[in-house]
Amino acid sequence: MLKIFVLIKQVPSLHNLQIDKRTGTLIREGVENIINPDDLYGLELGLSLKEQYEGEITAITMGPPQAEFALRECLAMGVDKSLLITDEQFAYSDTLQTTLVLKETFDKIKDYDIIITGSQTSDSSTGQIPFQLSEALDIPLITDIFTMEIENNLFKCHRNFGHESQNISVDLPILIRVRRHFNEPRHISLSGIKKAFEKEIEFNDFNTFNCPEYLDGCNKSPTNVVRTEKIVLKRKNEIIEGNINEKVQKLLEIMQEHGIEKIWTGESF
Amino acid sequence: MSNTNDYRDVWVFTEIKDHVEVHECALQILGKAREIADKLGQKLISVVLALDAEQYLPVIEEHGVDKIIYLSHQDLKHYHERIFTDLVYDLIEKYKPSIFLFPSTEAGNALAARLAYRCRTGLVSDVLDLELSDEFGNNLLIGDKPAYLGNIVAQIICPNTRPQMCTVTLGTFQKTKMRKENVEIIKVDYKFDKSKIKIKILEAPTRKDKPSSTLSDAKFVIGGGHGLVSKENFDKLFDLAKLTNGQVGGTRRPILNGWMPEHLQIGISGESIFSDLYLAFGISGAIQHLVGITASKTIIAINKDPNAGIFKVADYCVIGDANEILLGLLNYFRV
Numbered sequence: 161m162l163k164i165f166v167l168i169k170q171v172p173s174l175h176n177l178q179i180d181k182r183t184g185t186l187i188r189e190g191v192e193n194i195i196n197p198d199d200l201y202g203l204e205l206g207l208s209l210k211e212q213y214e215g216e217i218t219a220i221t222m223g224p225p226q227a228e229f230a231l232r233e234c235l236a237m238g239v240d241k242s243l244l245i246t247d248e249q250f251a252y253s254d255t256l257q258t259t260l261v262l263k264e265t266f267d268k269i270k271d272y273d274i275i276i277t278g279s280q281t282s283d284s285s286t287g288q289i290p291f292q293l294s295e296a297l298d299i300p301l302i303t304d305i306f307t308m309e310i311e312n313n314l315f316k317c318h319r320n321f322g323h324e325s326q327n328i329s330v331d332l333p334i335l336i337r338v339r340r341h342f343n344e345p346r347h348i349s350l351s352g353i354k355k356a357f358e359k360e361i362e363f364n365d366f367n368t369f370n371c372p373e374y375l376d377g378c379n380k381s382p383t384n385v386v387r388t389e390k391i392v393l394k395r396k397n398e399i400i401e402g403n404i405n406e407k408v409q410k411l412l413e414i415m416q417e418h419g420i421e422k423i424w425t426g427e428s429f
Numbered sequence: 430m431s432n433t434n435d436y437r438d439v440w441v442f443t444e445i446k447d448h449v450e451v452h453e454c455a456l457q458i459l460g461k462a463r464e465i466a467d468k469l470g471q472k473l474i475s476v477v478l479a480l481d482a483e484q485y486l487p488v489i490e491e492h493g494v495d496k497i498i499y500l501s502h503q504d505l506k507h508y509h510e511r512i513f514t515d516l517v518y519d520l521i522e523k524y525k526p527s528i529f530l531f532p533s534t535e536a537g538n539a540l541a542a543r544l545a546y547r548c549r550t551g552l553v554s555d556v557l558d559l560e561l562s563d564e565f566g567n568n569l570l571i572g573d574k575p576a577y578l579g580n581i582v583a584q585i586i587c588p589n590t591r592p593q594m595c596t597v598t599l600g601t602f603q604k605t606k607m608r609k610e611n612v613e614i615i616k617v618d619y620k621f622d623k624s625k626i627k628i629k630i631l632e633a634p635t636r637k638d639k640p641s642s643t644l645s646d647a648k649f650v651i652g653g654g655h656g657l658v659s660k661e662n663f664d665k666l667f668d669l670a671k672l673t674n675g676q677v678g679g680t681r682r683p684i685l686n687g688w689m690p691e692h693l694q695i696g697i698s699g700e701s702i703f704s705d706l707y708l709a710f711g712i713s714g715a716i717q718h719l720v721g722i723t724a725s726k727t728i729i730a731i732n733k734d735p736n737a738g739i740f741k742v743a744d745y746c747v748i749g750d751a752n753e754i755l756l757g758l759l760n761y762f763r764v
Contacts, residue, residue: 285555286554292545296546325634328628385583386564388584390581398746408757
């Protein structure tokens with residue numbers, strides 16, 4: 161039976177973003193928390209692999225206690241099990257720290273065949289986790305897949321890699337990073353929602369991991385945010401006045417200054 | 430934890446693009462890295478892994494490096510996650526750089542993330558600026574990273590681990606042509622145990638679907654939004670692009686309206702642009718779009734609404750009907 165794990169993150173929704181006019185920062189109050197949009201493609205891939213090959217699918221997230229809601233959503237989509245890694249000690253973890261905690265998690269799970277991630281999160285957008293987890297677990301990361309099949313312990317797929325369209329085969333376990341729009345994430349059904357509340361969510365905290373040295377004590381993330389500043393965009397904001405012809409003329413001058421010239425296409429429009 | 434004082438010099442992963450030329454972004458990073466190395470009184474070192482790597486060295490020598498460390502082998506023709514990670518990690522172990530900068534490309538991002546894990550150090554991705562400061566420790570590198578959709582800059586340090594690593598996107602820094610005397614060149618022998626490679630490649634034809642020019646490479650981008658009102662009007666952007674060698678992009682709305690395909694979206698969940706000139710027609714300027722255009726050198730915005738958000742980030746503001754202006758420009762270029 162295929163053991164599938166999908167990594168997800170709860171993020172603030174990017175729809176209807178409001179900026180505080182006074183401070184210039186994002187207004188966080190009243191902003192809905194959602195499953196990171198890229199992760200939905202990973203969930204869909206995991207669910208369809210489970211259906212095709214018989215398996216068990218677990219959603220894992222690391223975040224504050226309220227991330228439980230995102231896991232309920234995964235359960236409602238059809239995920240079998242879920243795991244929330246939450247502890248104040250893990251707050252403000254950077255990607256290295258997150259990778260180390262995930263490594264501990266999978267070392268404890270031991271029995272995994274496929275771990276799936278999205279491309280990046282919409283809030284921090286580093287995109288580093290898939291690569292770092294591949295290093296940490298010493299399993300190959302397969303990106304940009306378009307067709308795949310699994311035979312016994314062998315994973316075969318077509319993927320784009322750099323300038324090549326490759327046909328590859330690799331032994332499980334592997335990590336898969338799913339690209340955006342790879343599939344059509346399923347909707348949640350009413351019966352799915354009902355089932356979601358009958359399933360249990362497992363919780364892991366700092367003490368679950370036998371306190372390995374590098375996670376010991378307070379947060380050991382190598383990077384620290386020392387300051388945040390509002391971006392001040394220095395732009396001229398010069399208003400171009402005049403009638404329509406004058407405006408067009410001025411624009412043509414600016415375009416010419418930027419090296420944009422008429423090119424002959426041999427076509428008429 | 431190893432002593433940070435054991436680490437010195439500024440390294441730049443000097444990526445070779447399509448085994449044809451030195452990546453422009455790597456040359457730009459060398460420009461900034463030269464400044465940093467001078468302030469530290471340390472060396473600027475370029476790291477090159479390529480097939481026939483010698484052919485790229487003269488160009489790199491023109492960009493201010495003190496030293497080049499390179500490996501040249503058939504297996505290094507294209508980025509390979511296992512080979513590149515292992516070989517560059519060995520170099521880090523041996524030479525102990527204090528700072529290591531990478532172009533923010535498919536290969537650069539992947540390699541930097543893997544190496545940061547191996548070194549158990551921090552990686553700041555897509556920095557907007559870099560400076561050295563004594564504020565939080567002796568000559569620490571501070572990387573400015575856009576956060577919360579580019580509205581806020583987070584200043585990030587990596588105080589206790591080395592190297593201090595960052596990725597940098599195209600167009601962030603300017604390359605400077607200068608030649609140091611007696612550039613030292615070190616060739617490292619290629620040695621790699623291929624049994625470590627777990628992925629078996631059965632066949633690998635060259636991709637034909639890769640676009641020859643993309644939004645992020647374009648020098649001149651013409652953007653359109655909902656304000657263009659109809660598909661017929663929006664199509665005129667493509668006419669203008671054809672006549673001026675420009676590239677069309679747009680906001681989310683034209684995609685929803687069926688005026689343009691999804692891959693032309695600029696902003697969050699789309700592409701970022703790094704053009705010399707961006708011409709925005711009928712774009713109101715939602716933050717989701719603005720974060721993708723801020724790296725453009727000059728921005729011209731055309732919109733009916735004088736209060737449109739896009740004017741705040743524009744160098745030139747034309748208050749008026751975007752369709753009329755578009756037609757006026759087309760009339761000039763068509764003749």
